[in-house]
Amino acid sequence: MSRSARHARPSKPVAVGAISALPKRWVALAVAFAIAVLYVPAATLTGAIASVNDVTYLVTFDAAATSTDEAAAIAAAGATDVDSIPQLHMHTVSVPGDNETAVVDALNASSAVASVAADHTRVAEGTPDDTAYGDQWALPKIGWDNAYGTVDIPGTAKVAVLDTGIDASNQDLSSNVVAGTSVLDPTSDGTTDPNGHGTTMAGIIAASTNNGQDVAGVAYSGVKVQPVTVLGADGTGQDSDIIAGVVWAADHGADVILMSFSNPGYSPALQSAIDYAWSHGAVVVAATGNDGSATAHFPAGDRGVVGVSNTQQDDSLNPSSNYGDDTFLGAPGTDIVTTAAGGGTTSVTGTSASAAIVAGTAALLKAADSSASNGVIVGRLARNADPAGTAAQTGNGRVNLSRALTDTATDAVKPAGAAPVGSGGPLVGPYVIAAVKGDLEG
Secondary structure, rough: OOHHHHOOOOOOOOOOOHHOOOOOHHHHHHHHHHHHHHHOHHHHHHHHHHHHHEEEEEEEOOOOOOHHHHHHHHHHHHOOEEEEEEHHHHEEEEEEEHHHHHHHHHHHHHHOOOOOOOOOEEEEEEEOOOOOOOOOOOEEEEEEHHHHHOOOOOEEEEEEEOOOOOOOOOOHHHHEEEOEEEOOOOOOOOOOOOOOOHHHHHHHOOOOOOOOOOOOOOOOOEEEEEEOOOOOOOOOEEEHHHHHHHHHHHOOOOOEEEEEEEEEEHHHHHHHHHHHHHHHHOOOEEEEEOOOOOOOOEEOOOOOOEEEEOOOOOOOOOOOOOOOOOOEEEEEOEEEEEOOOOOOOEEEOHHHHHHHHHHHHHHHHHHHOOOOHHHHHHHHHHHOEEEEOOHHHHHOOOOOOOHOOOOOOOOOOOOOOOOOOOOOOOOOHHHHHHHHHHHOOO
């Protein structure tokens, strides 16, 4: 089913009152014509309604299933194959809304099917506002000033920004954006941004530094951002598109994958994609969300994902920030100045900005030490974080770039995720010591 078919709407009906204005000798013919037009076979009407009310699901098949087995199972259940990701044995299928339960049950009953998951909608966390701030308070807070000009970065790294695209024409970004892709439009390389959210994330990560204009990026050297458009102009996107974006980024050598969006619904299909990215060496970072809630959101709560909460200038948790088992680190996310789509700067508040700061830090660590695995980088981020709030609020603490950048330890850490895949942590940062001393909650 095409994307346009998912949103198809019936044409406007003809005004019945118009018949009364016809000459009497035409009335009979008009009525006969109206009856002929309105009399459409039931099967045709049913099909049109089903195409409007279809629901998409993500079906993951057993690794032993062949493409023939997969196609047969989808057809036998009464679903329609929309798209597939062969690397994960996963298909996006369309299910008739008026027979949804029966079709899903039939898919689950198939011996070839490993799991069936709803195609959740994810929402971008943090919206750029219209106010520009001249003070990037977050950089000295995370120790950026101690590293910039002191620690040379010998290598390179790439951050895949899964978002609404990146406006590569922004003068403070243009030299650090590489062509990517759009899952929504295969003809696009992702270097335009109709929403603006992706451009603000890219600027936080890799705005050109020491060029005499606008803002400095967290990753001050060696880091490029690559747009992977998975969210529409309204800032929302489906799991099927996000999963395709994660796999594309992993297959195209992303060292870090940023997902600044969230939804409280867990998806085993999305978890599979994240496992795939982790197995390909990517550090995966996501926003926990902006509901002021302890309810786990995903993908921040998925296994292998660094979920990031939003801290303020005094290291307290922003009241809008989510927290809990899906939180692995905290980072500044309040009034963060960054690049704007169309040029210039803007300000953003939300866990989106916090996640972008952590993604930029992780990328800088990779560019500084090309031998470091994703687990080693996550370990360095966690061990060197500063105490902030409680463990529930910031996980291992608020990120400290300068200390993590100079850490040479190789102990690897993988985020455990929140229920149903884990119970938070692991905590290897300052709260471990604090718990032993009894000084801080943790």
